[in-house]
Amino acid sequence: MNSVKQRVPRLLPWLDQRKPDVVCLQETKLADEAFTKLLGGELRDRGYEFALNGEVQWNGVAILSKVGIEDVTVGLPGAPGFPHVEARAVSATCDGVRVHSLYVPNGRTPDSEHYHYKLAWLSVLRDVVKAGPEAVVVCGDMNIAPTDADVFDPDAYKDQTHVTPPERAALAELQALGLHDVMRDRWPDKRVFSYWDYRAGMFHQDLGMRIDLILASSPVAARVQASWVDRQARKGTGPSDHAPVIADLDTAPDGDIGPVVPPPSAPAVKRGSKKLPQSK
Incomplete structure (x- = not known):
């Protein structure tokens, strides 16, 4: 969302247009009480229950569901903080499927304290998913591009986070639990991005990354009929x-x-022809 408060004029029409049964939101940047005050009535009017894990100004995740929302877990049990535990995870059971909405730490710069925090956080996530039920979906801003095919140019990301071998290995270990990347399963050879920097006309040039993932266990992945990025919403x-x-x-x-x-x-x-906006 990059601030749900700022995106309300876009979020509500999108819900009305797409009518999704379950929605996972990341980077809401609102405490739970403020989120409920802002959107509670609008969501209930549309048939959504919701589970929240928010904080003032930063982070924040949510699950919206029209098909039930049970056994809510706020946060990631045992997750490290930086230095305090952040609002980066919420999970619930929706119509028999365990749904995790995640906002994985960014990592900032390779080998920084925040980078090592990211790897430790992902390790705990793997343990939580491993201990959970068989029918599971892990959704969200993973802040990792799984392969070089998931960035517009691997050369542009040299010495940047999101593409380093340890990050990709941590994601691969999570997927090794039996999780399918439903987008790649369906479109193995297509150029697909989900994030484009605001700066330097990156969106209009389609200079993006695929870091927003839906990872599903086999019983759920077998039910997938379509998977796609709603680029119109960007x-x-x-x-x-x-x-x-x-x-x-x-x-x-x-x-x-x-x-x-x-x-x-x-x-x-x-x-090699384009650089990231933050590159010197």
């Missing part, structure tokens, strides 16, 4: 820098319409 006035990632189970109201909708018009860039 367009227009006041968007987040992330676009929603959608997975349809059992039925696909929009059909199996492609990996990114609408598809970007910008062609892939020549390797």
